[in-house]
Amino acid sequence: MKRARGGRETQSIILVGVVTFLIVLLGMLTKGRLLGLDSLQSIAFQLPLLGILTLAQMTPMLTGGIDLSIIATANLCGVIAAIGMTRSGLPIGVAVILGLALALLFAILKGFLIAWVSVPAIIATLGLMIFIRGVSLVLTRGYVIAGFPGSFLFLGNGTLFGIPMPFVVFFLCALFLYLLLTRTRFGTYVYLLGSNPTATLFAGVNNAAVLFKTYLLSSFLAGIAGLVMISRFNAAQADYGESYLLLTVLACVLGGIDPGGGFGRLPGVVVSIIVLQVVATGFNLLGLSSHLASALWGLILLGVIAINRMIGEGEA
Numbered sequence: 001m002k003r004a005r006g007g008r009e010t011q012s013i014i015l016v017g018v019v020t021f022l023i024v025l026l027g028m029l030t031k032g033r034l035l036g037l038d039s040l041q042s043i044a045f046q047l048p049l050l051g052i053l054t055l056a057q058m059t060p061m062l063t064g065g066i067d068l069s070i071i072a073t074a075n076l077c078g079v080i081a082a083i084g085m086t087r088s089g090l091p092i093g094v095a096v097i098l099g100l101a102l103a104l105l106f107a108i109l110k111g112f113l114i115a116w117v118s119v120p121a122i123i124a125t126l127g128l129m130i131f132i133r134g135v136s137l138v139l140t141r142g143y144v145i146a147g148f149p150g151s152f153l154f155l156g157n158g159t160l161f162g163i164p165m166p167f168v169v170f171f172l173c174a175l176f177l178y179l180l181l182t183r184t185r186f187g188t189y190v191y192l193l194g195s196n197p198t199a200t201l202f203a204g205v206n207n208a209a210v211l212f213k214t215y216l217l218s219s220f221l222a223g224i225a226g227l228v229m230i231s232r233f234n235a236a237q238a239d240y241g242e243s244y245l246l247l248t249v250l251a252c253v254l255g256g257i258d259p260g261g262g263f264g265r266l267p268g269v270v271v272s273i274i275v276l277q278v279v280a281t282g283f284n285l286l287g288l289s290s291h292l293a294s295a296l297w298g299l300i301l302l303g304v305i306a307i308n309r310m311i312g313e314g315e316a
Helices: 002-029 037-062 070-086 092-115 121-140 150-157 165-183 185-195 197-202 207-233 244-254 266-285 290-315
Strands: none
Touching: 002 266, 002 290, 037 070, 037 165, 037 185, 037 207, 037 244, 037 266, 070 092, 070 121, 070 207, 070 244, 092 121, 092 207, 150 165, 150 207, 165 185, 165 207, 165 266, 185 197, 185 207, 197 207, 244 266, 244 290, 266 290
């Protein structure tokens, strides 16, 4: 266990080095534009959506599971809130609560299947992903819902003391999750469950209850991401952001989260999200294809893990 934890810490150090190298390199190639105020503000607007969705993916992965339904959940929450604000004339707060409530309702079903029926997480969340997407398509009939109140659009496009609101929301979500995982009994149980579920059970921990709460938390964060997303785009649709699903897994693994569960820290995940966004923004400023940025993301993941393994073998 000590060796595994040391390996994760080494990976985090390598990742910080990668971030520094990329910022310097891309900063030079873009002649300083990457570090300009406009670029930094653009990053602060774009990073939070992937960031919050990655936080939603991180919590199940710490238990050794995965949640393939986070994008569908985010879209459904956004669709319900959008319908409430535009077609039903509900107050913004009520529409937002309804969206989050429905996301949590499906999370209860998801958590029940995984925690108490023992359906593998990948199967349960895959099935719910397809079902939730179908519900969203029925509600929207495949169309885009747009035209939200200006006060709601502030969530995705406004600034607070010069700081983009999406980034403020991401920071609050990250801080909440960090405190939850490092300062509470629940957080300790999540790591124990991911590292050794049998020993955790014999230690008197209710594994099923911990799993259930984990997927509730994941869906809640996905719902928050959905609200930020529709506010940012001023539109809601059943299939927004589907490309983010694999990116959330990539960001988690790149940030040091063990797919088998039990290891990984939130700061490393945040750094990995910064890596992905810096690469995307730098390539955009250079006029290079976004597909090339995606390819580089994969190479960065393989490179960081390979270097970490080689260092680990050298220390063994």
